[in-house]
Amino acid sequence: MTVTTERVCWTTSPVEPDDVLRLDTVSPRYADLADQRLALYLTAEDEAEDGRRLLPDLRLTCHTHRRWLHDCVSSPLHVNAWTRSRWCRPCEQELEVAVDHVDGRVAVSCPGCGRGAENVVDYVLITNCETSLRLARSPWPVLP
Ligand SMILES: [Zn+2]
Ligand SMILES: [Zn+2]
Numbered sequence: 001m002t003v004t005t006e007r008v009c010w011t012t013s014p015v016e017p018d019d020v021l022r023l024d025t026v027s028p029r030y031a032d033l034a035d036q037r038l039a040l041y042l043t044a045e046d047e048a049e050d051g052r053r054l055l056p057d058l059r060l061t062c063h064t065h066r067r068w069l070h071d072c073v074s075s076p077l078h079v080n081a082w083t084r085s086r087w088c089r090p091c092e093q094e095l096e097v098a099v100d101h102v103d104g105r106v107a108v109s110c111p112g113c114g115r116g117a118e119n120v121v122d123y124v125l126i127t128n129c130e131t132s133l134r135l136a137r138s139p140w141p142v143l144p
Helices: 017-019 036-050 120-137
Strands: 098-099 105-109
Touching: 017 036, 017 120, 098 120, 105 120
Parallel strands: none
Antiparallel strands: 098 105
16 A cells, blocks of 8 residues: 555545544444544535535545545446536536546546546546545545
8 A cells, every 4th residue: 555645635625634633433324434534534524515515526535335436436326417527518428437546546538529527527526536545545644
């Protein structure tokens, strides 16, 4: 496992490391997860979403799959024609997502027209997947 000490860039999710670190318990929904860092982030993002501070599309973790975003972004559940998440509007089909666990990069592509990331929804998804990748591999706690 690659351990990085680089500073995490919080460009989209308003959940800060402090929000996570101040939690002393995880939600019962995540209590059985082996990765308790993930359980804490899931709990913090659920709280932020319920508290009107976080849109689901900006999460770094997934409530439904109970995973880091990069681990389940390829699921059909993460395709949404309305929000354009993993969606090519001209082709009206799903974008594919490639997650490179070695260099930490994420890319989207359309099997129809061959385009890559081109709009803000695509770039937010890529940024959040790359951030969740970094968080999953970072030493704990992540310093602000
Ligand atoms: Zn998911
Ligand atoms: Zn397309």
